Amino acid sequence: MITYNPRSITAILPARPSGNFQRLQWISIAALVIVLALIWLLTWQRLQAEEALLEKNAELQQRSLAAIIAENLAQVVDRGRLMAVTANYGADGDNSRASARLTSMLASDRTFLRLALYDNALSRLSSSSPFVDSPEIKTFLQLADNPTDALLATDSDVQVGPLLKENAWQVPLLISSHHGYTPRSGYLLAMLDLGYFLQLYRNIDIGATGSIYILGLDGTEIAEARPEGLSLSQEPRHLPQFAPIQYPNGLWRGAIPGSEGKQLASFQRVEKAPFIVVVSRGMQEIRASHGGNSLRSWGTLGSLSIILMGAMWGLVRSTRHQQTLLEALRTSDEEKHGLILRLESEKARAMTLASHDHLTGLHNRRMFNELAASHLEGAQRSRKHYMLMYLDLDRFKLINDSLGHHVGDKLLHAVSERLRSSVRSADVVGRMGGDEFAVLVTGVEHAQDMDVLASKLVAQLSLPYPDIDGHEIQVSPSVGIACFPRDGHDVTTLCRHADAAMYESKRMGRGRFTYYDASLNPSHDRVLQLERQLPKAIENNELVLHFQPKVDLVNYQISGMEALVRWQHPEHGLVYPNDFIAMAEKSGLIVQLGDWVMQACCAQQARWKAQGIPLVPLAFNVSPMQLRDGSLAAKITQLLQNHGLSPCDLEIEITESCLVEPINQAVKVLEDLRQLGIRIGLDDFGSGFSSLSQIRDLPISTIKIDRSFIDGIRSNTDVGVIVTSIITLAHGLQMRVVAEGVELMDQLVQLKMAGCDEVQGYFLSRPVPGAEAEKLLLQTTIIPT
Structure with missing residues (x-):
């Protein structure tokens, strides 16, 4: 056994660190400084990216709101045009009859307060109610009668007058009564209530510093709405930065008279109407949440840096005093015993x-x-x-x-x-x-x-x-x-x-x-049994297709069918997709299952075509794993050739999970399918994370509104507004809209009023086997009862 005297340790230890050890210390300090610098740099970059993302989200929100308000204001002006044509057409020289018609039209639209019909010389023929033209109205009509005056709009049949001083937020519109190639036979003076119009958006959150402006084409302020209510200036402001005609919409940053600090504004010119809609919000408010996060991040990072530098300094000092520490280890047996007790306590605490x-x-x-x-x-x-x-x-x-x-x-x-x-x-x-x-x-x-x-x-x-x-x-x-x-x-x-x-x-x-x-236990055993038997079920052709029709809301004709897979299990009977689709995705069988569905859809369409049954596009779902396969378009092309079908006989439906980053491969496959001539729809829109602004550049021609929105459309007015906005914006992007999960007549009526193109749900037809689907195709229409 080798023994040694602890007191002899100090004799072999150097009095101070060697040169190599000192260099190691300096290298460690330099490495720590570099690491801290990288951490500070990465934190700064992350905070900058978060601030940019915050502003981008605000931009998208304000663009969408400005587009919606501009579209609604354009619809109001369009209704005014329709009133002008209708009132002039039905007058036939009878002023009392025209006044009655104007009063009837005014009662059906709360956006307008008064209506008056004028001839080509701007002489009043009739009105919805007796009223005396104010000085502003008379000046407006005199200017409008002079075709060389700058007040006349050169590219619109609608002229806007000044904001009436005695009637806040009322704007006169002079609308020509001609329509299309019909010669102009007079004008309709409509008093537009911008106060009522802007009150429709009072529940929209635009922030404490947000504002909604209605401007003329020259940038003159007509009306303004703030979170606390409508605002009326003593003298109209002129905002020329939003007036350029060549830019129908855009973003602007800067100070707006009457607003505090720098503003982020999105402006949108109203189509075929002399208005510009501006939605603004203070940059300071937009960045407020980010400021607190940034301050906490810098504070945390600063504290961490101080702690690490302190630890490094302590380490350096400890190494310089290693001889002193070694001497401290050579204490009495009592101190050693105390150290042992402490170690035992720490061990117990760790346990x-x-x-x-x-x-x-x-x-x-x-x-x-x-x-x-x-x-x-x-x-x-x-x-x-x-x-x-x-x-x-x-x-x-x-x-x-x-x-x-x-x-x-x-x-x-x-x-x-x-x-x-x-x-x-x-x-x-x-x-x-x-x-x-x-x-x-x-x-x-x-x-x-x-x-x-x-x-x-x-x-x-x-x-x-x-x-x-x-x-x-x-x-x-x-x-x-x-x-x-x-x-x-x-x-x-x-x-x-x-x-x-x-x-x-x-x-x-x-x-x-x-x-x-x-x-x-049986339910758990059943899941295990289904998971084990699914591969053989695909090989043994135990799967079947059921079909649910899509109905066009214009004429109630069947415009398409959706194929839904079922498992005809020999022991459990008919098994629905909720019981085996998830396990197919988990086990990787979803690609094999998807290939079976594609082949079965093509075979079914070929049989119906051979029987002389009218064909409609047959839609089926494609999983994210299938979109990662670059040969998907080639597979579908081969199936179409084998069964003698054209691309318009099929339709692909994807879910929002297919659009998760990275999506480059999925977009390439979808683009190949669109070039092939196959329509692509986005299923369950609104249940995930995507928005119309994210999918507008994707090769998608149809969106299907998720059934969760349809369920709440009757009981929640906010849901109705959201559904209407989705339909309006989708139509603006040249997309068709299908509502799924329609189970009640009230839902069908509200969707039709909102402009939805197609519906699908139990109210019209449940998913049915192929034989019953043939009967539906032969009758061509499904009339709701």
Whole structure:
């Protein structure tokens, strides 16, 4: 055995670090400085990117709002044109008849306050109600009578007059009564109520500094709406920066008279009308949220840099004083003993952290399983009962989402305290993760005593928690119980069976306990069986197609069919897609399943064509994995040739998940399909993350509004506005709109009024087999009843 004297260590250590060691220190310091510089640079770049993204989102929001307001204002002016033509056509020289017609038209449109009909010489013939022309109106008519005056619009049949001083937000419009190639026979003077028009957008969030301006073509302010209400200036402002005729829309940054600070403004010229719509918002408000985030990031980074530099400085000092530290190690036995005790304490603390949940202080999953396994080994030699309980808090996610995770954490801690106090000290309690807890009840004398304990736990945990960060919260547990050894001989089996019983409690109404029963397993076994048999089902041609028609809202003719796959299982009967599509995607069989659907659709279309049945485009879904296959267009081309079909006989439908970055390959495949002549639709629009601004450049010709919007269109006015806006903007992008999930006549009527092109849903027809689909194609129309 080799021994040495600790006191001899100092004799072989140098008095100061060597030159190489000093160089190593300087290299370490330089490396730390470089790393910190890179971190600061990356943080600055990230914050700049976040600020740019924030401004970009604000730009997109303001562009969309300006486009919607401009479109609605254009529709108002179009209605004025229609009124002008209708009033002049029905007058026939009878002024009283014309006045009655004007009054009738005015009653049907609240946007206009008064209507008056003039001849070509601008002499009033009739009006909706007796009124005297104000000085502004008379001046406006005199200027309009002079064709050389600059007030006349050179590219529009609508002229706008000055804002009336005695009637705020009322603007006179002089509308020519000619239509198309019909010669002009007079004018209609319509008093437009911009106050009523702008009040329609009072619920739109444009921020505290946001404004909506209605300007003339020369940039003169006509009306302004702010979050606090409509604004009327004593003297109209002139905003020439928004007046250029050659730019129908755009963005502008700068100071606007009457607004504080620099503004971000989006302007949109109203088509065929002498108005410009401007939506603005203060740059300071847009960047406000980013400023706080930036300050926190810089503060955190600064603190981290100071800590790291301090640590490096401490390390340098520690290395320079290594001899002193070595001398400190050569202390008395008492100091060594104290160090050992400290190390043992730290070891115990580390063991506690490794075996307990940091939030609740209960055993974590690993320690619970070890303790439960140890107890179950002793239970084999005992005649007493042992039971494993799984507890899950009902609707805990709702509390987390609505009140915040910090409230959820405090609630979990309170639940753990109440749970620990409700069981015996001999029982084992653990947190298995999230809002799931487990309790191993040991040494129960009688099995029926477990009912009392479970009822007590459910009742105790269901009592209100009075002060959770200022909130009174009440939750209930769903409990599943597995008995040893009846329901399992090991911890894994008991946990699985208790978990199954717990989900049965949730299905039976929550806030209760359920004992495990072997009958709870068939659903799980069924899933495993389906997953194992799916590959053979595709090979053995056990899949079938059902078809649901799409109906054109103009004439109620069947404009297309959607193919929906079903599994005709020999044991379970007809299995719907929700039971096997997800497992096909998970196992990678979705490509093989998609190829079968494409081939089956082409074969069905070929059979209908041979029977002389009128064909409509047959749509089928394509998964994201299929879009990654660059040969998809070639496969479809070959199928069309093999079955004698044309590209217009098929339609591809994709979901928003296909547009997740990177999308370059998906866009290339979609472009190949469009060049082939196949229409492409976007299914379930609105249920994901995409917007019309993101898909406007994609080769998509149809969007299908998700059924969640259609379900709420009757009960929620906001949903109706959203659906109408989607339809309007989609039509502006030359896209057709299909509404899916239509189940009621009210939904059909509202969609037709909103301008939707096609509908699909149970109200018209459920998905039907091929034989019934043939009957629908032969009758060509589906008249709603």
